[in-house]
Amino acid sequence: MAILAAVTVVLTAAERHRLKKMAYGHKTPHQARQRAAVVLLAARGRSNARIAAETHLHVDTVRTWRGRFAHGGLPTLADRKHSGRPARFTPVQVAEAKALACQLPAETGVPLSHWSCPELAAELTARGITDTVSASTVRCWLREDALKPWQYRSWIFIRDPDFRVKAQRVLDLYARTFEGVPLGEDEYVVSSDEKTSVQARCRCHPTLAPGRARAMRVNHEYGRGGALAYLAAYDVHRAKVFGRCEPKTGIVPFMALVTQVMTTEPYASAGRVFWIVDNGSSHRGKKAVDRLTKAFPNAVMVHTPLHASWTNQIEIFFSIVQRKVVQPNDFTDLTQVRDRLRAFEDRYNATAQPFQWKFTTSDLDDLLARLDRHTPVDRQEESSVALAT
Template sequence: MAQVKALACRLPTETEVPLARWSCPELAVELASRGITGPISASTVRRWLREDAIKPWQHRSWIFITDPDFQVKAERALDLYARTWQGVPLGADEYVISADEKTSIQARCRCHPTLAPGRARAMRVNHTYGRGGALAYLAAYDVHRAKVFGRTEARTGIDPFMNLVAQVMSQEPYAGAKRVFWVVDNGSSHRGQKAADRLTAAFPNAVLVHTPVHASWLNQVEIYFSVVQRKVVSPNDFTDLAQVRDRLRAFEDRYNATAQPFQWKFTTSDLDGLLARLDRHTSDHQEESSLRLAA
């Protein structure tokens, strides 16, 4: 049984088997062909692996932190969510906006009408559709007031993003605010110091704050976009782009009528713990890689 688990804990390619990952039936065949066991069923293999919670048919992706200022940038965003900036609590006339773009929302006109759900029957959406084009949905989310400002554009870019900024900053309470912090990721529409300077030049009370590279999960507007994906875009069934625009605007009104701030619980203390775990994981991975190369 130990040999069975040992094989399951190796990548198939390491044993010259042309598979991306093991399944229980494939393991059963391989074990028998190698003479490790006699003929064996997939259910038996699954039962043995279950003893140590080994699931080689599953996989998770991950990425190394590449931003040298990851912790500093992440702490800035987290502090703003806690209404703090550089160790000083935000005033009543200071606001935090989380903004981003949701690209390529398509209008897929189904070739047959979508059927409403019924008794013991799910909604039915025809697989075949005609393409009606695509648009970008830009949104700015006031983190502490739970208010969304959105707009649709033909594409993303600097001008569409600045249109969103102007839409928000031209109205109260943001126009007369002491400071309005804009938390954004590192997309091309608002990347780097040039974007920060461009924002401040247009609106002197606006401050651009970047999340770390590959850390869009720190941007709260992504939570709103996930709501839009679930409640508005899926399943995608629109006659044209005008209907997409109208649906998104109507949903914003519906959302803003009852929205409450997200219960954001990830703090700077949680960040410290996460980074410590990642450091250990990175060290273990590098040590394991060195041992494999030495072998």
């Protein structure tokens, strides 16, 4: 029996360069790398059997790709189009599944707070939209449009009629401007608030340090050792934190924090010190403004808008404290909590840099414009009536 000779492969310089990139590229798919290696070895005159041994492929596979390239070049190394299995679900069924995912379950009579893929699959079958469908198939459909009905984000409607004015005043202070005039070298901006109910939870078993392939382990059961309030003032532009622990919040503890800051330099002899605070009971309204000015004439209280504590930079520091100091909560008593917070202040002040605050008045205008576009007309009318009355 005559033995058929292997097909001769001749490469141009461009083809050789392209095949080498395919064969040795780290991001090239595995099958493409194998096919490129077969062609390169064939161009060196290797037999199909030897190529199969070197590439760990079957000799018939080597013969196939060698022959395809010899007759059609580089384009033939790609997979041919296959008809594949007929689609089981119609585009209408897929669209109805996505439409159902974009509805609240309660609106459709289903006693759920949100949809999950298994629940959607069961509901599609119950409604007769599909015969049977798996949760993984539903998940693939939703992924096409980045739909995640099991997730949610909370929000709050703006109720402060002077929201823009108050927010702009705060944002301008972060940019070292007040009422259109740049701040002087002897003027400072301090952001302040209280972190309530910092608890001392003594775990019933000691916390285990992390180890190889093991996360830190914290016992679920604990004994309560009381709670305290952590008050802090943050110099926005100097990245300096002043803090104190009190049994509870209130006017007296807040003024104690103010005194702690305002009796130290450079704030004691400063031209003006702007205190940015929210609308909590410790520093709410005109009485709080008058109280601060009477105690320290060079102090100016600036309130954030209602329900807009996110404009107060001290909240960023509190989030750092929560992540790095409080959690996981394992303290024997409140004394240990106080000592840890004081030590963290010293550690933070040693290396702290001002926060890179990027939300400007232009961003504020864009935000308000988006809210206006999404606010129903009847809600706008209700707000107008409420403001008028």
